[in-house]
């Protein structure tokens with residue numbers, strides 16, 4: 266019987282319900298598309314920003330080296346402190362979460378044709394992963410202590426007229442080593458002035474085994490802000506962790522601002538749709554005062570009257586929520602297609618989330634009208650007009 | 651006709667907004683199975699009295715005992731339950747739910763009482779001569795037919811007490827007769843009936859007529 270009462274009363278008021286459902290639909294559409302975009306975009310934007318390399322630099326606790334490899338000048342390299350390679354296993358093992366890539370550096374100065382060049386020992390495989398945007402002409406050298414293959418910056422190549430395949434003799438504080446240029450790297454930064462050898466080679470030549478001067482890290486900001494990750498590094502690794510501002514901050518603030526904007530729009534729409542549901546239901550209660558009075562006169566419990574109006578609210582919420590999902594996912598895909606030129610992978614939790622949100626809006630908006638319906642006094646309403 | 655008292659009203663007064671005195675220390679006992687008409691000029695308190703007997707409203711002062719239960723002591727929920735189990739209401743304006751057909755309007759009362767039973771509802775409508783109007787919407791029924799549907803609804807839960815406020819007020823002569831025949835049948839079946847009416851023809855069918863004036867009982871005959 267309840268089902269009959271509800272369906273018939275819904276049908277009798279379908280025009281009003283359509284309007285309210287439309288409002289909920291709008292909110293649900295926005296919610297669905299924004300959540301889909303937000304989730305999908307984080308993944309997408311994260312992937313896009315990965316191309317920009319490191320967003321954090323680890324330095325020895327004791328030094329005051331300026332952050333970033335770019336700031337390194339000859340005089341600054343001499344430092345008492347170092348990072349013990351042992352600590353890097355913590356990054357390696359995933360014990361510190363959200364680290365996507367990292368590579369250590371040990372710096373030395375060598376002399377070539379009477380001029381000083383900065384020699385950076387690093388792990389080539391890791392560097393490649395960390396900085397996929399490096400343009401290397403020739404080949405990336407292999408890692409390992411014995412390797413003589415190196416990478417030189419484009420400016421070094423220019424200055425000394427060197428090219429891939431050339432051999433060069435570098436003088437390391439007395440020891441001379443002959444090395445082969447496997448590739449020339451064009452980075453567009455101070456790296457172009459450096460020579461890159463394998464970390465093992467650098468450590469061997471400098472006599473500082475097991476030590477590194479700097480670690481570049483790329484951490485994911487999907488789950489927590491960089492500052493939090495940096496703090497964890499500092500407390501676990503005995504390092505100073507510096508967030509590299511340009512990339513990281515941009516990454517964080519852009520995503521944050523987008524999310525904020527999305528949240529704001531969503532909140533506003535949700536409020537507006539709540540108001541629409543509220544006014545529709547209030548109208549429904551006012552229009553049906555006589556009917557409610559009659560039901561109460563017939564001895565209807567408050568709960569049964571409440572259910573009739575809640576059902577109306579839920580019908581609105583469900584219709585709006587489900588349709589909003591479909592429309593919202595479509596909108597999200599269209600936006601993704603135009604912004605990222607690729608479709609987002611479907612975000613499954615969006616559907617129940619949106620429907621639940623739509624139902625919640627409808628229910629909350631219904632509370633006032635339902636209370637009004639329950640408080641109708643049958644005496645007054647049944648009295649002749 | 652009466653064998654025991656069903657309704658006992660003692661010193662009942664009703665004030666609206668604390669000042670308008672709609673009923674002034676009314677004393678009235680109505681027996682089981684009795685048919686009482688309440689008559690009197692407009693504004694004399696007839697509807698007010700009926701609302702109090704039907705547990706739709708509570709007196710400002712005095713005692714109302716229906717079937718041994720002191721109405722004044724019942725809370726809102728208990729009044730609602732009492733109403734649905736004891737009282738059948740018939741209105742001048744019928745008050746059928748507009749989007750439900752005749753059958754469903756009767757079933758609505760069953761539903762609020764306990765569970766809806768379509769077969770029983772159909773029989774109730776056949777009894778009031780609406781067997782061929784089951785699926786008609788209220789707007790498709792004449793005034794007389796609507797009132798008969800309303801009567802079928804009032805009787806569906808076998809109430810001890812049937813209360814009607816001007817049940818023939820909106821009906822023509824022919825329909826008035828049809829409806830009054832139904833009241834007479836109810837009376838024969840042993841329902842206690844209280845009817846508020848202006849119509850002397852309706853009033854004289856009752857066992858007793860109570861005349862109200864300015865909230866007091868002027869006479870009973």
Ligand SMILES: Nc1ncnc2c1ncn2[C@@H]1O[C@H](COP(=O)(O)OP(=O)(O)OP(=O)(O)O)[C@@H](O)[C@H]1O
Pocket residue numbers: 645666667670671672690691692693694695696697698699
């Ligand atoms: N809700 C109310 N608020 C204030 N005064 C009311 C209210 N209901 C009724 N009254 C007053 O109480 C008095 C009795 O009203 P009641 O409706 O009982 O009269 P009645 O005898 O049924 O009249 P009628 O024959 O016109 O239906 C009237 O003066 C009326 O104005």
Ligand SMILES: [Mg+2]
Pocket residue numbers: 696697698815
């Ligand atoms: Mg009246």
